[in-house]
Amino acid sequence: MAVAEKIRGNIVNNTKTFKLHSGLAIDSIEILDFPLCKLLLCNDCNYPWFILVPQIADIEEIYQLDWQQQQQFLNESSLLSEFLKQEFSADKMNVAALGNVVPQLHIHHVVRYKNDPCWPKPIWGQHPEKPYQENELQVLINRIKPKLLAIIAEQN
Amino acid sequence: MAVAEKIRGNIVNNTKTFKLHSGLAIDSIEILDFPLCKLLLCNDCNYPWFILVPQIADIEEIYQLDWQQQQQFLNESSLLSEFLKQEFSADKMNVAALGNVVPQLHIHHVVRYKNDPCWPKPIWGQHPEKPYQENELQVLINRIKPKLLAIIAEQN
Numbered sequence: 001m002a003v004a005e006k007i008r009g010n011i012v013n014n015t016k017t018f019k020l021h022s023g024l025a026i027d028s029i030e031i032l033d034f035p036l037c038k039l040l041l042c043n044d045c046n047y048p049w050f051i052l053v054p055q056i057a058d059i060e061e062i063y064q065l066d067w068q069q070q071q072q073f074l075n076e077s078s079l080l081s082e083f084l085k086q087e088f089s090a091d092k093m094n095v096a097a098l099g100n101v102v103p104q105l106h107i108h109h110v111v112r113y114k115n116d117p118c119w120p121k122p123i124w125g126q127h128p129e130k131p132y133q134e135n136e137l138q139v140l141i142n143r144i145k146p147k148l149l150a151i152i153a154e155q156n
Numbered sequence: 157m158a159v160a161e162k163i164r165g166n167i168v169n170n171t172k173t174f175k176l177h178s179g180l181a182i183d184s185i186e187i188l189d190f191p192l193c194k195l196l197l198c199n200d201c202n203y204p205w206f207i208l209v210p211q212i213a214d215i216e217e218i219y220q221l222d223w224q225q226q227q228q229f230l231n232e233s234s235l236l237s238e239f240l241k242q243e244f245s246a247d248k249m250n251v252a253a254l255g256n257v258v259p260q261l262h263i264h265h266v267v268r269y270k271n272d273p274c275w276p277k278p279i280w281g282q283h284p285e286k287p288y289q290e291n292e293l294q295v296l297i298n299r300i301k302p303k304l305l306a307i308i309a310e311q312n
Contacts, residue, residue: 060248061237061238061241061248061249062230062233062234062237062251063233063234063235063237063238063241070234071227071230074218074226074227074230077218077219078218078219078226079219081217081218081219082217082219085219092216092217092254092255092256092259093217093253094252094253094254094255094256095218095252095253096250096251096252096254096278097249097250097251097252098248098250098252098278099248099250100248100250100268100275100276100277100278101276103248112256119256120256120257121256121280121281122252122254122256122280122281124277124278125277125278125282126281
């Protein structure tokens with residue numbers, strides 16, 4: 001059985017159902033589901049800022065995922081980081097599991113540029129969020145979603 | 157061959173020798189070596205703040221490690237996070253690969269408390285660093301080093 005199917009099986013069989021935390025849902029747009037993680041885009045056009053949320057209930061730290069889930073998370077995080085670095089010609093990726101405000105495990109993947117509004121500081125709490133225009137959002141989603149779906153299909 | 161030995165083999169066989177970046181060395185104390193990562197303690201007593209540095213030359217992003225190294229990194233990161241969360245009764249762990257100032261891949265593992273000087277903000281760039289007193293530093297190292305060495309020995 002492929003890892004992706006096993007992971008999906010674990011999610012389906014999980015006795016407690018995963019539900020995206022309202023604190024994550026409110027400021028973001030759902031892009032697609034990896035086998036383990038939901039991929040969100042933060043509604044802040046200062047930087048291409050994505051979040052992976054493992055779809056497992058009641059998890060706050062990466063080490064609380066079981067080992068198979070941790071490996072799948074790493075796989076999805078690395079795939080996403082490499083894709084974003086290349087697609088957006090990033091100077092640096094910032095990858096972070098913080099969760100001081102919203103405890104549900106979520107891992108930021110932020111494309112950074114040497115000329116972005118916060119460089120070289122981390123982005124959190126530094127600069128007011130700037131929502132996308134509706135058409136900008138659609139252009140961005142249409143640009144990345146088919147490529148990511150193709151990469152996911154290739155892996156499984 | 158155990159994973160730890162394989163990883164050590166990769167490091168030894170690496171044609172370019174790993175050297176800790178001076179930007180990391182200057183503000184931290186080397187605690188011990190995991191099979192893959194060097195463990196540093198930041199000299200800032202505002203929070204127990206540790207850094208893992210994979211001992212592979214010329215790596216800036218987690219996805220640039222080969223898959224075996226990535227898995228070993230995850231293993232060491234999860235082991236360290238769980239140990240720190242319990243040992244220091246953390247309210248939350250903050251785990252982050254930033255690297256905007258020092259490009260050599262290094263991953264922060266910060267013990268956070270709801271009453272620490274920056275909560276709930278991330279710690280970077282928020283609060284001046286506060287070096288440990290020499291005796292505090294020794295007490296801290298003597299407290300954690302034997303326990304971590306025992307955990308590493310148990311794993312290998």
